[in-house]
Amino acid sequence: MSKEIILNNVKNALNKNPLQSNSGVYTDILKPIENDMVQEYKRGQEVNKAILIESTKDDLENAIKSILEKENIKQVLLPKSLQDISITQEKIIYNKPVDELRNTLFQVECGIFEANYGVSNLGIFSVASNSDQPRLLSLITKYNIVLLKKENIKENLSTTLQAYKKENGDKLPTNILFIAGPSRTADIEFQVVLGVHGPQIVYVILY
Amino acid sequence: MNPRQLIHEKVNDKQLNKNLEYVMYQLQGNRKKLISERYGDWEALREEGKKVKQNALSRLPELLERFEKNATANGIKVHWSKDNDEANEIILNIAKENNINKILKGKSMASEEIGLNHYLEKKGIKAIETDLGEVIIQLIGEPPVHIVVPAIHKNRFEVGEIFEKHLHVERYTEIEDLNRVARTYLREEFHQLKMGLSGVNFAIADEGAIWLLENEGNGRMSTTVSDIHVAICGIEKVVESFDNAVLLNTLLIPSATGQSVTTYNNIITSPRKESDLDGPKEVHVVLLDNGRSGILSKKRYSASLRCIRCGTCMNHCPVYHKIGGHAYGATYPGPIGEVISPLLFGIDKYGYTLNLCSLCGNCAEVCPVKIPLTDMIRDLRNEKVKDNKDDILGINNLPKNNAERKNMEIFAEVATNPKKWQRLMWFIDKFAPFGKPFAPFINGLKQWTTCRAYPKMDASFHKKIKNMQGVKYE
Numbered sequence: 001m002s003k004e005i006i007l008n009n010v011k012n013a014l015n016k017n018p019l020q021s022n023s024g025v026y027t028d029i030l031k032p033i034e035n036d037m038v039q040e041y042k043r044g045q046e047v048n049k050a051i052l053i054e055s056t057k058d059d060l061e062n063a064i065k066s067i068l069e070k071e072n073i074k075q076v077l078l079p080k081s082l083q084d085i086s087i088t089q090e091k092i093i094y095n096k097p098v099d100e101l102r103n104t105l106f107q108v109e110c111g112i113f114e115a116n117y118g119v120s121n122l123g124i125f126s127v128a129s130n131s132d133q134p135r136l137l138s139l140i141t142k143y144n145i146v147l148l149k150k151e152n153i154k155e156n157l158s159t160t161l162q163a164y165k166k167e168n169g170d171k172l173p174t175n176i177l178f179i180a181g182p183s184r185t186a187d188i189e190f191q192v193v194l195g196v197h198g199p200q201i202v203y204v205i206l207y
Numbered sequence: 208m209n210p211r212q213l214i215h216e217k218v219n220d221k222q223l224n225k226n227l228e229y230v231m232y233q234l235q236g237n238r239k240k241l242i243s244e245r246y247g248d249w250e251a252l253r254e255e256g257k258k259v260k261q262n263a264l265s266r267l268p269e270l271l272e273r274f275e276k277n278a279t280a281n282g283i284k285v286h287w288s289k290d291n292d293e294a295n296e297i298i299l300n301i302a303k304e305n306n307i308n309k310i311l312k313g314k315s316m317a318s319e320e321i322g323l324n325h326y327l328e329k330k331g332i333k334a335i336e337t338d339l340g341e342v343i344i345q346l347i348g349e350p351p352v353h354i355v356v357p358a359i360h361k362n363r364f365e366v367g368e369i370f371e372k373h374l375h376v377e378r379y380t381e382i383e384d385l386n387r388v389a390r391t392y393l394r395e396e397f398h399q400l401k402m403g404l405s406g407v408n409f410a411i412a413d414e415g416a417i418w419l420l421e422n423e424g425n426g427r428m429s430t431t432v433s434d435i436h437v438a439i440c441g442i443e444k445v446v447e448s449f450d451n452a453v454l455l456n457t458l459l460i461p462s463a464t465g466q467s468v469t470t471y472n473n474i475i476t477s478p479r480k481e482s483d484l485d486g487p488k489e490v491h492v493v494l495l496d497n498g499r500s501g502i503l504s505k506k507r508y509s510a511s512l513r514c515i516r517c518g519t520c521m522n523h524c525p526v527y528h529k530i531g532g533h534a535y536g537a538t539y540p541g542p543i544g545e546v547i548s549p550l551l552f553g554i555d556k557y558g559y560t561l562n563l564c565s566l567c568g569n570c571a572e573v574c575p576v577k578i579p580l581t582d583m584i585r586d587l588r589n590e591k592v593k594d595n596k597d598d599i600l601g602i603n604n605l606p607k608n609n610a611e612r613k614n615m616e617i618f619a620e621v622a623t624n625p626k627k628w629q630r631l632m633w634f635i636d637k638f639a640p641f642g643k644p645f646a647p648f649i650n651g652l653k654q655w656t657t658c659r660a661y662p663k664m665d666a667s668f669h670k671k672i673k674n675m676q677g678v679k680y681e
Contacts, residue, residue: 010268024262029457136432172281188340
C-alpha cells in the first residue's frame with residue numbers, strides 16, 4: 001500500500017533529519033484605513049471592484065429593483081429564501097438539483113443571494129453553500145446581487161471561519177466561499193479584465 | 208535542444224524579454240507598494256509563516272493521517288500516490304470507472320509535475336486547461352513560463368493569432384475580446400463537464416478540508432459543476448488548522464500578485480450532501496509524494512518543502528527576467544525550481560539549472576516563508592563536485608568534472624600564496640586589455656563574451672595602494 005510506504009518514508013526522513021519548530025501564530029497585520037469596521041469593509045469592497053449600495057431592511061426590495069432596471073436584467077436566479085421577492089423580472093427559483101436545471105442555469109443573467117458574512121480587513125464577502133443557497137448562485141450568472149447585513153461583518157478571515165464553526169456546531173458547510181467581487185484575470189499582458197468564468201458585475205447591498 | 212542552446216535562444220528572444228521585463232517589474236512593484244503601505248510587521252509574519260510550515264513538516268505523518276481521517280469522515284475520498292505513475296493511474300481509473308473521456312482542469316502545478324495531460328491523452332482522455340493563461344499555452348503545446356502567470360511571455364497580438372488559428376475565431380487584439388473568446392469557448396465545455404481537476408493550496412488537517420485560490424472562476428467551475436472533482440495535493444501542502452492556512456494565505460497573495468486577496472477563496476469540505484442542490488457528487492484528493500519525502504530527509508534542503516508556490520522568487524530573479532521559465536527546461540523554473548527540480552527529478556537531469564543563478568540573494572529576501580534559496584543553490588552546486596557525495600537523486604550519474612576541480616585547485620594555490628598572487632595580478636594588469644580580440648578563442652572567456660561585454664579587468668590594486676599617501680608598502 002502506498003499509504004504505508006509514503007508514511008514510512010516520511011517518518012524515516014524525519015528520523016534522519018529531525019525538524020523542530022513551534023507553530024506560527026496568525027496576527028492580522030493589515031493596517032485599516034478607516035477607523036470603523038463597516039467603513040473599512042465598504043472601502044475594501046469597492047477597491048475589489050464590487051459596486052456597493054447601502055440600504056435598509058425595509059427598502060431592500062427597492063434597492064434590488066433599481067439595480068435590475070438599471071442593468072436591464074430580464075431573468076433572475078433566486079434561492080428559495082428569496083422566492084417571494086416582488087420583482088417584475090422572470091424568476092427562476094433554484095430549488096431543484098443542478099442536474100435538472102443545468103441548461104437554464106447556464107442561461108440566466110443574474111443571481112441574487114444573501115451573504116453569510118463580510119470580512120472587513122480584506123473587503124470581501126463570504127457565502128456558504130447549503131440546501132437553500134447552492135454554490136452556483138454566486139458563480140454562473142453574469143450579474144450578482146449580494147445582500148449583506150451590516151451586523152454580519154467580521155474582522156478578518158480567521159474570525160469569520162471561527163464564526164462559521166460556531167454557527168454550525170462541529171459540521172462545516174460543504175463549501176465556504178470568500179469572494180472579492182467580479183471574477184477577473186490578468187493573464188494577458190498583466191492587464192486586469194473583469195468577468196472571466198464567474199460574474200462580471202457584482203453589486204453588494206449592505207443593509 | 209541542449210540547455211545551452213535553449214538558454215541562448217531565450218536570451219535572444221526580444222519579444223520574450225520585452226514581455227517578461229514589463230510584467231516582472233509590475234509584479235515586483237505591486238508587491239512592494241502593497242506590503243509597505245498596507246501591512247504592519249511583514250517580516251514578523253514571514254517568521255510566523257516559516258514556523259507554520261516548518262512545524263507542519265516536523266509532524267507530517269501525524270497531520271497527513273489526521274487530514275485523511277477528517278476528510279474521509281467528511282465524505283472525501285483520499286488516495287495516496289508515491290510517484291507520478293501512481294498519481295496518473297489513480298486519476299485515469301477514476302475517469303474510466305465513470306466512463307469519462309474529457310476532463311477540465313483548474314490550474315495545478317502538481318498536474319504539470321506528473322505530466323498528467325500527456326498521460327491521459329495517451330490513454331484517450333482529453334484534459335482541457337481552463338485558466339486563461341493555461342488555455343493559451345495548451346493550444347500551442349507549451350509548458351507554463353511562470354507558475355502564477357503561465358502565458359505571460361505572449362502579448363495580446365500573439366494571443367490573438369493563437370486563438371484565430373486554434374479556436375477558429377476572427378483575429379482580435381483587444382484583451383477584453385480575447386477574454387470573451389476564452390469565456391465562450393470554455394462555457395460550452397463547462398456546460399458538459401463531468402469531471403474536474405484542481406490543485407490544492409492548503410490542505411487543512413483539523414477540518415479535512417482543502418482550500419483553493421484563484422481569480423478567474425475557472426477553478427470554481429471545475430470543482431462545482433462537475434459530478435466528480437479530483438484535487439492533486441503534494442504532501443507538503445498539509446497544515447494543521449484554519450488559522451495556519453489564513454496566515455499562509457496572508458503571505459501568499461501579496462507575494463504572488465501584489466493583491467491582498469484573490470477573487471475567490473474556495474474552501475471545500477465535502478462532496479454534495481443529500482440536502483445540497485449542486486456541487487460534485489464525489490470529491491477525491493490525491494496525495495502526492497513523488498520525491499518530497501526524499502527532500503524531507505535532507506538537512507540542508509528540507510526547508511524547500513515550505514514553498515507555497517507564490518512565484519515571487521522568480522519575479523525577483525534577474526536571471527529569470529532575462530531568460531523566462533522555459534529556459535529552465537523543468538516544471539518549476541526560477542530559484543525555487545533550481546532547488547527542487549534537481550532534488551525531485553535528479554541532479555543529473557536538472558543540475559545545470561543551478562548555474563543559472565548569480566547568487567544575488569533577492570529570492571531569499573522576498574520568500575514569504577524564508578526559504579534560504581541562495582544557500583541551497585550554492586550547496587547544491589557544491590554537491591556536484593565534492594568528494595563525499597550526499598545521496599541526491601541522480602548524483603552518481605553526473606560526469607566527473609576534473610577540469611573544474613583542477614582549475615579550482617590552481618586558483619586555491621595561487622590565491623593563498625602572496626608571491627604567486629602578485630605575479631598573476633601583474634600579468635593580468637599588463638596583458639588583459641590585449642585579450643579582447645582573442646576572447647572568442649579562449650575557453651571561459653568565449654562563453655562569457657557571446658552574450659556579455661568583454662570584462663574590464665583592473666588588477667592594479669597593489670599599485671594603487673602603493674601610491675596612496677601614508678601607506679607603507681612592504
